[in-house]
Amino acid sequence: xxxxxxxxxxxPKKLVWKQRPIPKPGNREALIKxxxxxxxxxxxxxxxxxxPFFSYPRVLGHEICGExxxxxxxxxxxxxxxxxxxxxxxxCHQCPACLSDRTNCCENISVIGVHQDGGFSEYLAxxxxxxxxxxxxxxxxxxxxxxxxxxxxxxxxxxxxxxxxVLVVGAGPIxxxxxxxxxxxxxxxxxxxxxxxxxxxxxxxxxxxxxxxxHADFERQIRxxxxxxxxxxxxxxxxxxxxxxxxxxxxxxxxxxxxVGLFKGDLQFSDPEFHKKETTMMGSxxxxxxxxxxxxxxxxxxALNAQMMLTHRYPxxxxxxxxxxxVINNPQLIKGIIKF
Numbered sequence: 479x480x481x482x483x484x485x486x487x488x489x490p491k492k493l494v495w496k497q498r499p500i501p502k503p504g505n506r507e508a509l510i511k512x513x514x515x516x517x518x519x520x521x522x523x524x525x526x527x528x529x530p531f532f533s534y535p536r537v538l539g540h541e542i543c544g545e546x547x548x549x550x551x552x553x554x555x556x557x558x559x560x561x562x563x564x565x566x567x568x569x570c571h572q573c574p575a576c577l578s579d580r581t582n583c584c585e586n587i588s589v590i591g592v593h594q595d596g597g598f599s600e601y602l603a604x605x606x607x608x609x610x611x612x613x614x615x616x617x618x619x620x621x622x623x624x625x626x627x628x629x630x631x632x633x634x635x636x637x638x639x640x641x642x643x644v645l646v647v648g649a650g651p652i653x654x655x656x657x658x659x660x661x662x663x664x665x666x667x668x669x670x671x672x673x674x675x676x677x678x679x680x681x682x683x684x685x686x687x688x689x690x691x692x693h694a695d696f697e698r699q700i701r702x703x704x705x706x707x708x709x710x711x712x713x714x715x716x717x718x719x720x721x722x723x724x725x726x727x728x729x730x731x732x733x734x735x736x737x738v739g740l741f742k743g744d745l746q747f748s749d750p751e752f753h754k755k756e757t758t759m760m761g762s763x764x765x766x767x768x769x770x771x772x773x774x775x776x777x778x779x780x781a782l783n784a785q786m787m788l789t790h791r792y793p794x795x796x797x798x799x800x801x802x803x804x805v806i807n808n809p810q811l812i813k814g815i816i817k818f
Contacts, residue, residue: 482600485798488535490527493798501603503550508606510562514621515597516541517792517814519650522806524592530742532592539597539816540566540590543612543620553606562609563623563774564597566590567764582631582764589764598797600818610770615777618791618815619784622651625813626773626782627765629655629715632738633663634769635762636711640664645700645709645728647691649676651787651813652738653715658684659773660713662781668703670696679812683786691721700728708733715739726751734758790814 481497488494503509521538523529542564546556556562569576569584576584590596590604612620629652638644642665646657649671660667661684669680670691677688689699700708708730714722717739725735726747733755740761752759776782789812792804797816805814 483794484537484600485598485794486535487524487538490534491525491802493525493801495798498599500601503548503603505551506553506606507550507603508546508553508556508562508609509548509550509601509603510542510544510564510609511547511601512542512544512597512599512818513561513617514543514818515539515816516621516625517805517816518625520592525801525806529592536592537595537598538591539599540564540592541621541624542566542590542597542602543617543623544597544602546609547601550603550606556606556609556611560611561613561615561617561620563612563620563770564590564602564604565608565610565627565765565767565770566592566596566624568594568605568608579766582766587764598794598816600794610767610774612774612777615774616784618788618817619777619782621815622784622787622813623770623773623777624765625651625787626655626659626777627769628652628738628762630659630769630772631765632656632713632715632736632762633659635760636713636734636736638663638665638711641666642710643704643707644668644711644713645670646713646715647671647721647725647728648714648716648718648739649673649680649688649812650715653713654680654684654787654812655782656713656715656738657686658782658786659776661686662776665711666704668700668709675810676812679789697727710734711736713738717741719743719745723747726755726757729755729757731755734760736760736762738762784815787813788815792816794818
């Protein structure tokens, strides 16, 4: 068989099945047979037509676990039969960011499943340097290494240390990952989300205290949880303008804010409040190989697991027919996995 089943987002709100030739791995590429793919918010926004810097038609999917089935020329470290996860950020390795080991924010970055075709397909050819071996990790968890790695990068940006008081705002997949990794790094972590269902998920699957940021006494509750002080570090994973503008009010003097969620618009906050606290404020984008490796280690140690964010599983056959109802319009969905 020389063809494969591929699910293509042909235009906004339209997924179509097509048979495509199985790709041949090029120089320093490996062909992987896909086992599992996580469904990201990017895949949902792209279906809706709200994803910036996106062109159609496109094969979605960048949270990928697969098995190496064929090697291209000049492969140094991979073998047929190995299980791998995909680092989906194809960097140029020539721009100033790349030369400073900041491949996550490469000036010419191309993301698999966003700028080039991704994992909603049976096979995919991937550069060797963008594959990380993950032997012994369940394929469901291995597909979630990418969102966990984004969380790990945010935690690294925040320079979390043991016993620090960390507030994670937003209990979507990235917020859940950030909270779990901060906890694994020894921090005292609280998660804030307006959804009661998501707060219950945090309590059950991460064992962390939660707060409702819409509560009138939210800031007082933070102080009560953090020995009378506000947070030392705030990781905002909401992508919500009001929440992000309010983070300045949630940190203590000398505190830090990391924005891992984003929105299309401008941040607005009180400059006197910002200055009097000597605030450190930074963004966090994508992840590096270092972050992927850390997540792999934490999974192998049992400190991270798929259930921390996974709520739904979908079979690849028939996905187009259920995508709108069971994925796009599913209020219970936190993180879904496609199984091949």
